[in-house]
Amino acid sequence: MSDIDDSGDTEADGLRKIIHVDMDAFFASVEQRDNPELRGKPVAVGGSSGRGVVAAASYEARKFGVKSAMPSVTAQRKCPELIFVKSRFDAYREVSQQIRAIFRHHTDLVEPLSLDEAYLDVTEDKLGIGSATRIAELIRQEIRAKTKLTASAGVSYNKFLAKLASDQNKPDGMCVIRPGQGAEFVQSLPVRRFHGVGPKGAEKMDRLGIVTGADLAAKDIEWLRAHFGSFADYLYRAARGIDLRPVRSSRIRKSVGGERTFSRDLSSGSELRETLENIIDIVWGYIERAEAKGRTVTLKMKYTDFQIFSRAKTVDRPIEGKDEFAALSRKLLEEVLPLPMPIRLMGLTLSKLERDGPEEPKRPDAQLSLL
Numbered sequence: 001m002s003d004i005d006d007s008g009d010t011e012a013d014g015l016r017k018i019i020h021v022d023m024d025a026f027f028a029s030v031e032q033r034d035n036p037e038l039r040g041k042p043v044a045v046g047g048s049s050g051r052g053v054v055a056a057a058s059y060e061a062r063k064f065g066v067k068s069a070m071p072s073v074t075a076q077r078k079c080p081e082l083i084f085v086k087s088r089f090d091a092y093r094e095v096s097q098q099i100r101a102i103f104r105h106h107t108d109l110v111e112p113l114s115l116d117e118a119y120l121d122v123t124e125d126k127l128g129i130g131s132a133t134r135i136a137e138l139i140r141q142e143i144r145a146k147t148k149l150t151a152s153a154g155v156s157y158n159k160f161l162a163k164l165a166s167d168q169n170k171p172d173g174m175c176v177i178r179p180g181q182g183a184e185f186v187q188s189l190p191v192r193r194f195h196g197v198g199p200k201g202a203e204k205m206d207r208l209g210i211v212t213g214a215d216l217a218a219k220d221i222e223w224l225r226a227h228f229g230s231f232a233d234y235l236y237r238a239a240r241g242i243d244l245r246p247v248r249s250s251r252i253r254k255s256v257g258g259e260r261t262f263s264r265d266l267s268s269g270s271e272l273r274e275t276l277e278n279i280i281d282i283v284w285g286y287i288e289r290a291e292a293k294g295r296t297v298t299l300k301m302k303y304t305d306f307q308i309f310s311r312a313k314t315v316d317r318p319i320e321g322k323d324e325f326a327a328l329s330r331k332l333l334e335e336v337l338p339l340p341m342p343i344r345l346m347g348l349t350l351s352k353l354e355r356d357g358p359e360e361p362k363r364p365d366a367q368l369s370l371l
């Protein structure tokens with residue numbers, strides 16, 4: 001791996017104009033927009049029953065500590081007046097298409113992160129406006145006019161800073177981090193706000209005594225590599241407000257999954273079920289890390305005669321958690337048992353990913369091998 005060259009990075013990094021746009025409390029705001037009775041009230045999108053989780057919370061609900069991914073039972077305890085509404089992904093997707101059309105009015109370099117979030121590279125914008133700050137203001141106005149919803153925007157010279165900036169003055173806010181301001185901006189921030197540092201990453205850093213960007217910037221690249229492996233270079237730069245990743249308008253990944261080849265052939269139902277559980281665990285780990293949301297689960301098996309067999313199930317909205325992913329996977333297996341002959345490989349993939357736009361070119365599945 002080449003050594004980090006700071007000066008060159010900084011120079012290359014100061015030349016772009018990047019905007020990160022993020023809708024405010026997206027699912028919950030759509031529900032409040034479409035049902036006036038919900039406005040001004042604590043609303044959670046998601047199931048209220050035993051194992052449900054909160055998919056999104058309105059700002060009124062957040063005041064009580066209700067957050068997305070929180071078990072619904074916990075959310076209800078924190079906020080007894082919380083109103084649960086069922087998710088309506090068709091409505092969310094419709095808004096998503098509207099905002100992406102607004103983005104593409106200004107640039108084709110749009111990289112969606114999810115239904116309601118995207119990076120835009122407006123270094124050269126289609127309308128020749130020139131100022132990224134002005135473009136971000138216009139986009140927020142256009143979103144409000146078209147969707148009756150609010151969005152926040154971050155403007156900066158790289159993706160890392162733009163994303164931090166969009167979070168800075170939420171909801172309905174904007175923040176601009178200009179060239180030369182990035183390193184200072186990052187210093188005082190808690191590392192858990194850095195994109196890519198999940199709750200587990202933040203915990204690990206905490207154990208290593210890293211709480212803020214400044215703590216991270218104090219570590220040298222060798223130390224970071226020893227503790228964070230391939231993530232080290234990204235962290236080293238991030239701690240200095242540097243990020244060289246381009247805005248990618250099309251994504252290579254069409255699915256997330258993994259498969260396993262066995263050292264011996266498997267045929268009994270109990271062996272197959274046990275193996276499936278193991279693959280579910282591992283593949284769900286990949287899905288979480290990729291922050292992928294998809295609608296199709298595919299079970300793939302290779303028989304001892306090398307014939308490949310696969311079976312898929314598609315649901316009409318993104319799979320909401322590991323339980324649902326596991327249940328669909330088990331159903332797929334049960335439907336094909338007993339098998340006509342033993343197998344030597346089993347795999348699971350999640351596809352029809354939310355983050356994939358319909359305009360993207362078809363590419364073969366990029367599969368991660370488990371073994």
Ligand SMILES: [Mg+2]
Binds near residue numbers: 022023024026117
């Ligand atoms: Mg959002």
